Amino acid sequence: MRTPPMGWLAWERFRCDIDCAHDPKNCISENLFMDMADRLSEDGWRELGYVYVNIDDCWSSKQRDDQGRLQADPKRFPGGIHKLARYMHDRGLKLGIYGDMGTHTCGGYPGTTLDKIQLDAQTFADWEVDMFKFDGCYSNASVQEEGYPLMSKALNATGRPIGYSCSWPAYQGGLPPKVNYTQLGQICNLWRNYGDIQDSWSSVLNIADWFFENQDVLGPAAGPGRWNDPDMLIIGDFGLSVDQSRSQMALWAILAAPLFMSNDLRTISGEARSILQNKMVIGINQDPMGVQGRRIVKEKSGIEVFWRPLSGDASALVFFSRRTDMPYRYQTSLSKLNYTTGSYKAFDVFTNSAMVLKDSADFVVSVNPTGVVMWYISAPARLNVRQYFSKKIILHQHLNFFYLIEKDHSVS
Numbered sequence: 001m002r003t004p005p006m007g008w009l010a011w012e013r014f015r016c017d018i019d020c021a022h023d024p025k026n027c028i029s030e031n032l033f034m035d036m037a038d039r040l041s042e043d044g045w046r047e048l049g050y051v052y053v054n055i056d057d058c059w060s061s062k063q064r065d066d067q068g069r070l071q072a073d074p075k076r077f078p079g080g081i082h083k084l085a086r087y088m089h090d091r092g093l094k095l096g097i098y099g100d101m102g103t104h105t106c107g108g109y110p111g112t113t114l115d116k117i118q119l120d121a122q123t124f125a126d127w128e129v130d131m132f133k134f135d136g137c138y139s140n141a142s143v144q145e146e147g148y149p150l151m152s153k154a155l156n157a158t159g160r161p162i163g164y165s166c167s168w169p170a171y172q173g174g175l176p177p178k179v180n181y182t183q184l185g186q187i188c189n190l191w192r193n194y195g196d197i198q199d200s201w202s203s204v205l206n207i208a209d210w211f212f213e214n215q216d217v218l219g220p221a222a223g224p225g226r227w228n229d230p231d232m233l234i235i236g237d238f239g240l241s242v243d244q245s246r247s248q249m250a251l252w253a254i255l256a257a258p259l260f261m262s263n264d265l266r267t268i269s270g271e272a273r274s275i276l277q278n279k280m281v282i283g284i285n286q287d288p289m290g291v292q293g294r295r296i297v298k299e300k301s302g303i304e305v306f307w308r309p310l311s312g313d314a315s316a317l318v319f320f321s322r323r324t325d326m327p328y329r330y331q332t333s334l335s336k337l338n339y340t341t342g343s344y345k346a347f348d349v350f351t352n353s354a355m356v357l358k359d360s361a362d363f364v365v366s367v368n369p370t371g372v373v374m375w376y377i378s379a380p381a382r383l384n385v386r387q388y389f390s391k392k393i394i395l396h397q398h399l400n401f402f403y404l405i406e407k408d409h410s411v412s
Contacts, residue, residue, distance in 0.1 A: 001189040001190065001225055004190075004227050004258045005260070006050045006051065006285075006286075007259075007260055008053055008265065009052075009054040009096070010032065012199060012234055013237060013262045014032065018058055018073075028058045028076060029076040030072075033053055033055060033095075034084070035265075036265055037091055041092060046092055046093060049286060050259070052093070052095075053093055053096065054095075054098070055096065055097050060072060060109045061110075063110070070110060070112075080127075082127040094130035096132065096163070097133070098135065100135040101114075101136055101144065101151070102136065102138030104137065105135060105137060106135055106138075111138060112134075112151075114143065114150065117151050120154075121154035121155045121157070121158055124158075125158035129160075131163035132162050132163070134167060136168060141171075141178075148168045149187050163189045164187070166190075166192070168188075174193040174210075181218075181220075182221075185225075189227065190227040190258050191227075192229050193228055193229065194230065195207075197230075197234060199238055199240075200239040201244045204240070204247070211230055222256055222291075223291070224290040228292065230257050232260050232262040234262060235249060235261065235272050236264070236265075236268040236269065236272035236276065242271050242275075243369070243370055243372075247370060250281065250318045250372045251306065251320070253281050254292075259285060278350070280347065284310065284376060289309065291310075294307055296337060301323075301328060301330070303319060303367060304320045305318065305319055306320065312379060314377060316374065316376055318374045318375075319365050319374075320372045321369055328367050329365075329366050330366075333357075333361055334358075342381060343359075343381045344379075345357075345378040347378070349375070350373070359380075
């Protein structure tokens with residue numbers, strides 16, 4: 001997971017609905033996950049990077065089998081998890097599954113106690129699972145301190161590459177000294193730092209505020225193969241407006257967050273789809289440098305500015321409005337946002353418009369209430385002298401050219 005993993009996750013939208021008799025289309029069953037796999041593979045999601053189909057809680061039988069192994073509920077998953085994994089792989093997708101290191105999962109299903117860790121890891125590998133989320137209900141700090149590293153070793157020992165999502169920090173308050181992010185980065189690919197997201201704007205805002213208020217601690221912990229996880233994308237559900245949906249997508253991209261949708265891909269609106277399938281935002285999220293972005297401005301007017309460095313000396317800027325009254329015209333310049341001297345191309349990822357900005361020139365950006373304006377900023381328009389001459393001298397060798405090479409090595 002050298003870039004943040006992307007896919008679909010059942011929990012926020014479908015929770016622990018196991019009533020397949022009365023709600024067959026929405027209950028936690030193999031049919032639900034096969035439906036979502038079909039949508040990911042047929043509706044353009046897979047090609048954009050949304051490749052994981054992740055089962056969450058309430059998938060298993062209430063009892064282990066005769067060999068002590070976890071088993072899927074036979075009525076809701078009659079084909080078993082291995083068959084479901086093959087269904088995903090046949091469509092170029094990957095399967096994720098859920099467990100809990102306590103005596104029970106959060107939903108009351110069999111947990112993975114310390115003595116069962118190696119058995120369960122091998123079971124998941126035998127099933128050809130590609131990702132494992134390890135929750136922490138019905139356990140304590142000492143059990144977690146032993147169990148999370150032990151599961152990492154057990155997964156690696158299977159020989160199968162299995163992405164490892166740890167909920168450990170979320171159960172320890174998310175911050176040092178209780179949370180050792182250096183250790184987490186060595187044993188986990190991603191981790192939940194904070195509480196569960198709900199289908200509301202207040203929940204999105206609460207999570208974003210916590211992450212950016214603690215950005216000095218959380219930012220250095222993230223990087224290729226190790227990601228802070230602010231939880232699922234709820235775009236396409238019931239709680240967010242279009243502007244708020246763009247805000248969540250933009251802020252999650254700035255955070256280099258895993259992009260796991262929890263929605264119904266069978267009925268998703270065109271507006272929600274266009275936000276989730278925005279190639280520029282996904283490209284920013286998936287930037288190979290993997291540097292988590294920061295909030296750099298917090299104005300009394302309710303406008304906040306976020307920045308993330310990207311490969312190729314590019315960057316992303318997000319102008320976000322906490323206001324709830326009307327669009328706000330915010331004036332600033334790139335130099336005020338700590339950009340160096342030069343001319344930059346700014347591409348608006350949601351309107352597909354572009355402009356050239358000099359660092360010192362003021363500009364005005366209009367931001368909708370609870371909305372964002374998100375820009376991809378290219379590197380400053382300078383030419384390396386050696387590259388310039390190697391490419392241009394042949395073309396102009398028959399002319400008398402005088403090049404003024406300035407102190408900053410740009411060419412005019």
